[in-house]
Amino acid sequence: MTTELLDPAAAATGTLFRFATAGSVDDGKSTLVGRLLHDSKAILADQLESVARTSADRGFGGEAGGLDLALLTDGLRAEREQGITIDVAYRYFATDRRTFILADCPGHVQYTRNTVTGASTADAVVVLVDARKGVLEQTRRHLSVVALLRVPHVVVAVNKIDLTGYSEEVFARIEADVRRVAAELGLHDAVSIPVSALVGDNVVERSAHTPWYTGPTLLELLETLPNTDDEPDGGAAFRFPVQLVLRPQGALAPGLDAEAFRDYRAYAGQVVAGTVRVGDAVTVLTPGQEPRTTTVTGIDAAGLDLDEAWAPQSVALRLADEFDVARGDLIGAAGTLPAPTAALSASLCWLAPRPLRPGAKVLVKHGTATVRALVTAVEGRLDLDTFEVGPAGELELNDIGRAALRLAAPLPLEPYAAQRRTGAFLVIDPQDGNTLAAGMITAGTEAGANP
Incomplete structure (x- = not known):
């Protein structure tokens, strides 16, 4: 089995890369994360001593000097007591080639919402599969979420390969199953790697136990996968949701005359797509108002004047x-913003215990705008066995499906397929503010489109 290692030039030294882990219960996600941190020497001495003491108290007899590596990420008391991952655990570590933000997501079905949270901002998702069990329903659910969120890179770690006697045949069978499921979901670049999180095979160091596998280790692959944030985005149109209006406050800033200080007005936020330069023509969209066009005269960041x-x-x-x-x-490149609309058709990952039914009154948070909305129809539910969208009158906890909403104020909506950041939104309970669903805007309202 071979996997092509991407050109190391694709990843610049020191760049930030976000990835998440996902998988079924007891597939070894937390142990894999712990192995990554341990073998890449990203663990502080006092933390390692604490884990060693807890491991000894539990009589843990695994590898890595008798350390229970899952303790490096399962930080909640309930997680340690039950031996499961409940919340998303974020960890930061770095190698000579790249800096990482890692989200260790739960595997239990009832914590699928946490997996959606961890994967929503990831550049890659590592989906674990137990080599003894193969592709399960939860594996299919996680791959469906990854496809729905359009995560750029998918890596399948076939874990516990040591418990199959490092069988090439077992890995080949699972790799073929993964390839088939990924193709059905439109995931054309999924990469499979045989690993043992407990022993360390092919996680950071290449394993002598798998001579039939000549591809990269997991860390090597993560170090070289392209990151869309590494360079200015020249392909996407500029988008900038306004978060805050900045006006002069306090004492006169050094180097700024009184008139300039008095007249200063700027709009703070995050560039979610594209590039903006001083002198660019931009359009400002306010919900319920006509678009207005103007020019960017300055870009400020941490006291610095930027050209772009x-x-x-x-x-x-x-x-x-x-x-x-x-x-x-919303501020965007002039001539590129979509016409605001109050009709919203979207794919939803339903995350609430009570079901979603037509007639529900909710809030929709799109960018920095929040508007009231009415669910006008539940259009279908994704079957995780066939990956077909079938009829459904409601969406239940952890369902993935389609729904139509009517907004109280029109918004500039763009398909999620074209832009992950501006095509995503949240459905919020207006009573208690809890998140009910993660939504992805579909391309128009054509009947029968898949999530």
């Missing part, structure tokens, strides 16, 4: 005209 900014930088924009701009407005 790109996703995902957080900056403040100065505009030539004194428009009434507020939080929830």
